[in-house]
Amino acid sequence: RGRRRFQASSGSAHRKAYGDYFQLEPSQEAAPALQAPPAEAGQGPTFAELGLQPALLAGLERLSIGRPTAVQRLAIPALRRGRSALCAAETGSGKTLLAAQVGAVLRAPPPGPAVLLGTPGALREALRRRFLALERLRWMVLDEADLLMDESFTELLEEILAHATQVVVVGATFPAGLSETLAKFTDVGQFVTLSTQSLHRLPPHVQQKFVRLKGRDKLPELLQLLKERPSSGGAVLIFCNSASTVNWLGYILDDHKIKHLRLQGQMSAAARAGIFASFQKGDVSVLVCTDLASRGLDTSSVQLVVNYDFPDTLQDYLHRAGRVGRVGSKAPGAVVSFVTHRWDVDLVRKIETFIQRTLDWVPVNYSGNEKAQ
Incomplete structure (x- = not known):
């Protein structure tokens, strides 16, 4: 008996697919x-x-x-x-x-x-x-x-x-x-x-995991991920698709006594600069942010990226995933993505196809909650 993995299939959008995940293991140790x-x-x-x-x-x-x-x-x-x-x-x-x-x-x-x-x-x-x-x-x-x-x-x-x-x-x-x-x-x-040869490719030295979840299960999954993370595990970026979600999630993390910073476009430029400088110095190791933090910032201390909201495009995913495993980073790090909506699944299908065309990945680890079909 096999286990069906969450993949680019019509079944992956089905309600029984919730809880499935698939994971891409690094194929090399150092950044290309x-x-x-x-x-x-x-x-x-x-x-x-x-x-x-x-x-x-x-x-x-x-x-x-x-x-x-x-x-x-x-x-x-x-x-x-x-x-x-x-x-x-x-x-x-x-x-x-x-x-x-x-x-x-x-x-x-x-x-x-x-x-x-x-x-x-x-x-x-x-x-x-x-x-x-x-x-x-x-x-x-x-x-x-x-x-x-x-x-x-x-x-x-x-x-x-x-x-x-x-x-x-x-x-x-x-x-x-x-x-x-x-x-x-x-x-x-x-x-x-x-x-460079690695242009428009996912980082081959970074572990990437896609988890199929119901919307109501995203928050418990994130809290568990943060609480289980070792103190020596480096900094964490949590990406949301809107400023309102950044603020809402921040209030929840406050309630759970999880120290964090927030970064989103409705803040003034001076406030954003101060917040990111504090994050870079290591004053706080968790940053909840929009795609504002996915480009042009030095995130060499980051070892985990969480896509609390799945990005809208493949390019957005590439930029978010590129926040870990950077030149100067102490460890390659990992990306964990919560896949909730049907359109999220559609983008995951594109990412799978993209991976098959551009990279020679180590075989996928997978888990499912149904028998193989």
């Missing part, structure tokens, strides 16, 4: 970003061998950053040659770290800062109020490129990219039509494409 390609001897080139200046090398040493990751080995030589680039690499691979490395050693020469970091909305306001001029702009980096391709940013991008001599477009997920969109603002034919 840290692995040197076969053609490179040892661990690949050092930052010095890639030609970084002594000041940057000293800054990297102070940050205890040793060898370049795969995306850095690709990007640094191309960018040093002055090439504009489409730079695509998996989450947690060191893309934003490129910016962090520079920021950690930069000094602002008179008459003012040479580097500006900002969101599109703030940048638009700064230009409108003439706090900022673009005449001396040389380099432009667009991070989280899939989000910046929104039509509301069209006019802003056109204005800025017209002044930049070198443009770098960075992302962990590149949507179809990205090149066509960029072509409206700049000469994409002059761009070099830099892409």
Whole structure:
């Protein structure tokens, strides 16, 4: 007698499937970003061998950053040659770290800062109020490129990219039509494409578990998961699909004396920054959040991601799953997802198909509450 696993079948949406789960075991120990390609001897080139200046090398040493990751080995030589680039690499691979490395050693020469970091909305306001001029702009980096391709940013991008001599477009997920969109603002034919082998793939070193639950069973399952987790188990991210759910779940965790922080888009930018800084420092090890925390944040201390609400798209799942097993993490970590609605099951089917096409996973562990059909 076998056991039916929760899978991409019509039965997985049936009420008797509740309680089923399937689990993807890691197929390798380390993050793909840290692995040197076969053609490179040892661990690949050092930052010095890639030609970084002594000041940057000293800054990297102070940050205890040793060898370049795969995306850095690709990007640094191309960018040093002055090439504009489409730079695509998996989450947690060191893309934003490129910016962090520079920021950690930069000094602002008179008459003012040479580097500006900002969101599109703030940048638009700064230009409108003439706090900022673009005449001396040389380099432009667009991070989280899939989000910046929104039509509301069209006019802003056109204005800025017209002044930049070198443009770098960075992302962990590149949507179809990205090149066509960029072509409206700049000469994409002059761009070099830099892409890692693990782009658009689930992290092969991270355990991932999908649990089929009724809505009313999600909270008890989460509480049990948190209470059974060892104190040495690292930080936890709990993803919800709305700010109201973040707040509601936070009140419940308060009632159960589970110390946590909350992060959602209805908070001010200053409040969000303070909350995440406290989480990073380890003051509190549980963060309840929306997808606001799924991109562009250093979550190397996180060892467990819980999708309390299952994400809406495959890209959202990739970004959430990428919060664990990052470069600099002490352990690969795990992702646990609560699958509740019929549309959640539909997305799980897509994820299963996606896995079969892109990864060589260790056989699935599974459990069910029915006999094999």
